[in-house]
Amino acid sequence: MEHVSFGRVYVWQLPVRVYHWVNALCVVALACTGYLIGHPFAIQSGTEAYNNYWFGTVRFIHFLSAFLFFFNFLFRIYWGFAGNMFARWGNFIPHRKEQFTEMAAVLKVDVLLAKIKPLPSIGHNSLAGVTYFISFLAFLFQSITGFGMYAAMSKSALPRLFAWIVPMMGGDFAVRQWHHMMMWFFIIFSIVHVYLVFYHDYVEGRGTISSMAGGWKFIEHEKNK
Numbered sequence: 304m305e306h307v308s309f310g311r312v313y314v315w316q317l318p319v320r321v322y323h324w325v326n327a328l329c330v331v332a333l334a335c336t337g338y339l340i341g342h343p344f345a346i347q348s349g350t351e352a353y354n355n356y357w358f359g360t361v362r363f364i365h366f367l368s369a370f371l372f373f374f375n376f377l378f379r380i381y382w383g384f385a386g387n388m389f390a391r392w393g394n395f396i397p398h399r400k401e402q403f404t405e406m407a408a409v410l411k412v413d414v415l416l417a418k419i420k421p422l423p424s425i426g427h428n429s430l431a432g433v434t435y436f437i438s439f440l441a442f443l444f445q446s447i448t449g450f451g452m453y454a455a456m457s458k459s460a461l462p463r464l465f466a467w468i469v470p471m472m473g474g475d476f477a478v479r480q481w482h483h484m485m486m487w488f489f490i491i492f493s494i495v496h497v498y499l500v501f502y503h504d505y506v507e508g509r510g511t512i513s514s515m516a517g518g519w520k521f522i523e524h525e526k527n528k
């Protein structure tokens with residue numbers, strides 16, 4: 304029997320883990336309620352129309368999750384400067400040659416199903432990092448267009464800050480369509496993301512999935528036969 308000893312590395316600090324799960328829950332809630340806002344049911348329940356508020360509730364959940372999502376996102380931007388080496392922006396924005404080499408290696412693993420050699424990165428691999436960066440840009444876009452639309456129906460200061468977005472983007476109809484299309488980016492991202500974290504958990508054997516719960520990843524030290 305082969306004995307392999309592992310060292311453990313504390314990769315994801317508590318703020319990153321909390322950020323991740325709050326964000327994941329918010330995105331699911333926003334996509335479900337957003338879909339309903341875009342395709343409302345034509346039927347009402349059996350009660351009189353004045354007695355129905357389900358659509359209001361759907362919108363309320365959308366806006367509540369939107370605020371949570373937005374402040375959580377702002378916090379993660381800050382944590383990209385303040386967090387440990389695995390949380391920092393340098394992991395998301397490729398700028399070193401090794402990161403591009405690793406991206407090519409991960410593409411071979413993910414697309415061509417090549418056998419994995421241990422990847423240099425212990426945190427996000429470079430391809431995952433750049434994908435998360437693209438998703439952060441999409442978060443920004445979704446927040447700007449969302450608060451832009453919300454400005455028309457809110458007197459609060461935060462949405463009012465975004466009031467100029469709607470005229471700049473060509474009116475409410477155009478902004479809603481962009482906001483709607485971006486929902487599909489998140490749906491596709493989430494499906495591919497969950498598939499890939501499961502796949503990497505399997506091929507790397509370093510505890511990828513549980514690392515987002517407990518923070519630790521495991522690295523092979525040495526092999527004793």
Ligand code: HEM
Pocket residue numbers: 330333334336337338340341342362365366369370372373445446448449450452453479480482483485486489
């Ligand atoms: C991942 C994040 C988000 C997703 C997937 C999402 C999705 C959607 C979708 C699909 C719609 C319906 C658009 C249509 O077809 O008419 C919508 C509407 C809307 N969303 Fe979002 N949204 C997100 C974030 C936000 C944020 C951060 C805000 C900020 C307040 C926001 C505010 C709004 C507003 C104001 C509407 C229009 C509601 C109405 O007129 O009844 N959304 N959203």
Ligand code: HEM
Pocket residue numbers: 319322323326327328330331379390426427428431435438489492493496497500511512513514515
């Ligand atoms: C059951 C569902 C999910 C699981 C098991 C999961 C798991 C993970 C894991 C293990 C990582 C770290 C992977 C690595 O080392 O690169 C990660 C990172 C990440 N995930 Fe998820 N995820 C889920 C859902 C989502 C959803 C719905 C979103 C939002 C669209 C999301 C967005 C992200 C982001 C942005 C990161 C980077 C985190 C950071 O560094 O701040 N995840 N996820």
